Amino acid sequence: MKFLIVALGNIGLEYKYTRHNIGFLIADRMASKYRFEFKNDRLADVAEFRLKNKKVTIIKPTTYMNLSGKPYKYWMDKLEIPTSQTIAVVDDLALPFGSLRIKMNGSSGGHNGLTNIEQELKSGQYPRLRFGIGNEFHKGGQIDYVLGKWSDPEVEKMPEHIDHAIAAIEECILAGFPIAMNKFNTKSS
Numbered sequence: 001m002k003f004l005i006v007a008l009g010n011i012g013l014e015y016k017y018t019r020h021n022i023g024f025l026i027a028d029r030m031a032s033k034y035r036f037e038f039k040n041d042r043l044a045d046v047a048e049f050r051l052k053n054k055k056v057t058i059i060k061p062t063t064y065m066n067l068s069g070k071p072y073k074y075w076m077d078k079l080e081i082p083t084s085q086t087i088a089v090v091d092d093l094a095l096p097f098g099s100l101r102i103k104m105n106g107s108s109g110g111h112n113g114l115t116n117i118e119q120e121l122k123s124g125q126y127p128r129l130r131f132g133i134g135n136e137f138h139k140g141g142q143i144d145y146v147l148g149k150w151s152d153p154e155v156e157k158m159p160e161h162i163d164h165a166i167a168a169i170e171e172c173i174l175a176g177f178p179i180a181m182n183k184f185n186t187k188s189s
Contacts, residue, residue, distance in 0.1 A: 002079060003051075003173050004086040005030075005058040006072045008113045010065050019133040020146045022162075023089040024060050026131070029162045030169075031058075042078075043071035054173050057081075068113040069120030087172055088117060088128040089165070093146065095132025097154055098161035100168050102129050102181045127177055131165055 009015065009024030016024070031038060031047060038045035044059035057079055061071040068088075076086055084104075090113060095101060105125045108114035118124050137145035150158065164184075171180035 001053070002055045002057070002081050002085060004076055004079060004081045005056060005089060005169060006068065006075075006086060006117075007058060007060050007089045008065055008068050008091075009060060011060075011062050015147065017149055018147050019150060020065060020091055022091045022131045022133060022165075025158075026089055026162055026165050026169075027058055027060050029159075030166055033166065043074055046075070051170060051173055056173065065113040067116055069116035069118070072117050073120040083121065083123075083126045086126055087169060088114065088126060089169070090114060090128060090130055091133045091146070092130035093133060093135045093142070095130060095134075097132055097134040098157060098164070099132035100129060100165060100184050101132075102168060102172060102177060102184055103127070104177055104181075127172070129165065129168055129172070131161070 007023035007027035009021035015021050034049040036047045036049045038047045038060060040062070043063055044061045046057065046059050048055065048057050050056070057075065059071060059075050061068045063071055072088070076083065090111060092101065092109070094109060104127050107124055108118055114128065117126065168180055168184040171183060
């Protein structure tokens with residue numbers, strides 16, 4: 001069985017440690033854990049690894065966040081992986097920092113990356129792991145907050161939250177989405 005993880009973020013050093021790039025941070029931590037390297041390929045940096053008997057492809061789109069749907073669809077089609085065996089990993093303003101929500105479908109919630117995925121897939125029926133980045137910003141400050149760097153207290157807790165997100169992804173792949181949802185759809189750890 002094959003799975004595709006689509007870690008959302010923006011390319012470029014200026015975005016590397018921003019809240020909007022949590023998908024990339026999770027993917028990079030997985031690369032360290034499973035000892036794989038990303039290679040640039042069509043529309044994304046791509047890597048493969050095995051998780052028990054599952055073949056997992058993980059991509060970090062190189063199209064910028066707002067055009068994440070094209071690489072998502074391209075790699076899903078190329079690898080012949082059904083939508084039900086994909087996971088979009090994305091930041092979420094509506095969740096407290098470090099909280100996780102696994103969903104099998106739903107709306108984009110105003111997230112431009114998810115909106116583009118829905119446009120390319122012509123559906124909101126795809127799994128996603130939402131990582132809470134909080135919403136500690138003043139009116140009109142959403143863009144600066146999302147594209148801003150993590151606070152020192154967030155940086156301190158980041159490794160445990162990223163490891164928790166990786167455990168959720170592993171559970172989705174190994175045990176299935178319903179079990180993972182029951183286990184990980186909780187408040188911040």
